[in-house]
Amino acid sequence: MQKSRQKYLFRWLKEQQTPINPLFRLNILLAAASSLILVAQTWLLAKLLHELIMSDADRNALLPYFIGLMAGFGLRALILWQRERIGFNCGRQLRNILRRQILAKIQRIGPAAVQNQPAGSWASIMLEQVENLHNFYARYLPQQLLSVITPLVILIAVFPINWAAGLILMLTAPLVPIFMILVGIAAADSSQKNMATLARLSAQFLDRLSGLETLRLFNQTEAQTRHIEKSTEDYRKTTMDVLKVAFLSSAVLEFFTAISIAIMAVYFGFSFLGQMNFGSYGTSVTLFAGFFCLILAPEFYQPLRDLGTYYHDRAAAIGAADAIVDFLEQDSPLEQGGAEVPPTLQHHIEIKAENLVVLSSQGSPLTKALNFCLPAGSHTALVGQSGAGKSSLINLLLGFLPYQGSLKVNGEELQQLNPEQWRRHIAWVGQNPLLLQGTIRDNLLLGDINPDEEQIEQALTRANAREFTDKLGLDYQIQEGGIGLSVGQAQRLAIARALLRNGRLLLLDEPTASLDARSENQVLQALNQIGENSTTLMVTHRIEDLKHSDQILVMRQGEILQQGNFDQLKQQGFFAELLAQRVQDIN
The missing domain is CATH 3.40.50.300 (P-loop containing nucleotide triphosphate hydrolases)
Structure with a gap:
């Protein structure tokens, strides 16, 4: 699939988002709130550890820190649950809207045009291909914004404490999206081939099933079974190609994330050993700063890692949207012109x-x-x-x-x-x-x-x-x-x-x-x-x-x-x- 086509399909997918914008904004607002609670939790945890280890503080005096941590865990769990519900409702609404659009288009072009394709291909568009758009709206689009909001919140929290740690995070972060873009090109092609193969398999299976009586009378059931087996094997191969790309992208993202966190850990390790004396604005690196930055480092990359995990949802959505958009945008002479005048038929028709x-x-x-x-x-x-x-x-x-x-x-x-x-x-x-x-x-x-x-x-x-x-x-x-x-x-x-x-x-x-x-x-x-x-x-x-x-x-x-x-x-x-x-x- 050409890059221009992928960009067009991605824009089309985002345009369909308009009916769910209120829910989408609420989802992002809750995610931003969760990021702020995360930073507050990390501050409490780092402060708690610093007071226990370095200051030998009275444990009763630290009780508010424990209560704050527990409250943070509870709030974030509640927000995550609510976001999952909102994401599911977004995907469900968009699927219903798109299915209504497809049915309206089928009604406009009429049965004469519908009969030009096997019934199974229409079933594939209405069911599997529309279903493949769900995670794009439920997960990928919210995660796309969250992958910007959460790292930005963490950078704002980290830089005042240690500019070196913030710089490490900022410089290593682009590696993840760059790789995702490279993988996404191959992923979209694989998903599009997978959708096309599935449509052919659905059409062939339904046609053979409806004609089973004729096939049995002419002793062609075994030949057609082999034909279906071959189509099924083609679908298995294209599905495995999609999964290979997904697993490869996940593995490489984990590698880059691990390397980035390791660089920060090495920096703080050498700083505690007195081998590095920069990054803390002229003061010594405290245990609080080390804990705070190191705990937040995995959370900094987590939205990007999740975006990489959901990136195959984007590729699957683009592959599914290719067939849907082709159908919805195809020209039909029946749709051209007015045709809004009510007939005035009082008596017999001539x-x-x-x-x-x-x-x-x-x-x-x-x-x-x-x-x-x-x-x-x-x-x-x-x-x-x-x-x-x-x-x-x-x-x-x-x-x-x-x-x-x-x-x-x-x-x-x-x-x-x-x-x-x-x-x-x-x-x-x-x-x-x-x-x-x-x-x-x-x-x-x-x-x-x-x-x-x-x-x-x-x-x-x-x-x-x-x-x-x-x-x-x-x-x-x-x-x-x-x-x-x-x-x-x-x-x-x-x-x-x-x-x-x-x-x-x-x-x-x-x-x-x-x-x-x-x-x-x-x-x-x-x-x-x-x-x-x-x-x-x-x-x-x-x-x-x-x-x-x-x-x-x-x-x-x-x-x-x-x-x-x-x-x-x-x-x-x-x-x-x-x-x-x-x-x-x-x-």
């Missing part, structure tokens, strides 16, 4: 397209220029071979893809409408309806609606779903992936959910493709109930649906070749070929 070109989430054209009209209250069938652009058109109407040209809803341009409010007027049923883990009632109310019990019962009746919901009950638990219901039952629940939305635009993407004949008839009866008061666009190949449609749009390779009703199209052009193929497939 849709007109002129020179409409559907674009991918990256902005490349998916169709040629399309011209069509969906009259208010009409039923339109959309037909074509796989890859013709039917699903792209459906995704566009749902607001999940951008476009060029004109697409007007009751005279208003679609891309100028507020997408969330626009979708409130849409009822959609696809080939594989989403049923979340939860009760049947939870899934029926997924569309942000608040129907009463009578409306729910009516929707279930119209969707021909009462035959199983009465038996199972609305509190029946559906497992992840819709386990517990058949495909036909899941489809009828999706239709009941669409009925409860009472949408003015009904979009159907081959809703009966995976059903048997009986379930298909039940679903189609329910769909006819929805379509009575809606403008309907249905992707279908069923001849009966085509016969009863007001108009048919025939697509091939991203272009609308034919438009008209069934009687007008059945004996001409590409539609006649599709119809003949359909009849042959049925027979």
Whole structure:
């Protein structure tokens, strides 16, 4: 990773700190207070030792020193506990904020863009990579300031007592941060590689897990197991590279700290032996000064050592932020422009397209220029071979893809409408309806609606779903992936959910493709109930649906070749070929 990129990511990480600034400042204030108490404790301890050893003072007279020491230990322990709580809350708040940003971005770019990456990679960003930012805010950033405050407080305390000891501390202190900067360059690269490897492993594992049935049928489980093993081994190696850098930095920091403390110990040793007579402002070096400076010397370097320990948290955060920032800052045509106008839809919806070109989430054209009209209250069938652009058109109407040209809803341009409010007027049923883990009632109310019990019962009746919901009950638990219901039952629940939305635009993407004949008839009866008061666009190949449609749009390779009703199209052009193929497939 380039240095400029690392600097940019570090600035981005610090910019996210704004919401937690009050807690962050409180953390630093408590740390500064702890440093002052530390100096006071050290003064008490050095004074106590000097009086006991050099002055042979009465022990009862020294009792206040003991009480002061105990009080200092208690206060510092309390402050440390409170700082740990504050640091944890800072990390938790920032993680929640970033996860909300990622979810908001996913919502804005839509499912069409999300499907371009494996589901496991999104899970990695949301979980592991955001989690790797916790210690950056909980530990590293506070420690960065503390590594300046505590040494400065100690230097202010040491210099009036012995300028030579203060000079030793001041000259040796820069060795620690210089080495940390050198190590940090390699650490950030290792962490970034580790995060990328983890994202690939997560994506591969989730994809293989979801396709386990297919892999077993084709006897590919062993081959895929070896593939996962190789990816796991790559992740192990990158993790060990990160740990090697972390352990190396800790060892070298300990070495420099030990050398620095040893230099001070040698200075005071020779001073007590009378070999050195400088540093104490013309007076002899006292036992109090020696104890005071030597006890504070490890504490002087401790914040720097802790910063070195937490430096790998900085490297891990930069590595994780690389993927997060790439995602959050990627351009999406759906996010460009206004799109805040609420749709004025008092009656049926009429849709007109002129020179409409559907674009991918990256902005490349998916169709040629399309011209069509969906009259208010009409039923339109959309037909074509796989890859013709039917699903792209459906995704566009749902607001999940951008476009060029004109697409007007009751005279208003679609891309100028507020997408969330626009979708409130849409009822959609696809080939594989989403049923979340939860009760049947939870899934029926997924569309942000608040129907009463009578409306729910009516929707279930119209969707021909009462035959199983009465038996199972609305509190029946559906497992992840819709386990517990058949495909036909899941489809009828999706239709009941669409009925409860009472949408003015009904979009159907081959809703009966995976059903048997009986379930298909039940679903189609329910769909006819929805379509009575809606403008309907249905992707279908069923001849009966085509016969009863007001108009048919025939697509091939991203272009609308034919438009008209069934009687007008059945004996001409590409539609006649599709119809003949359909009849042959049925027979």
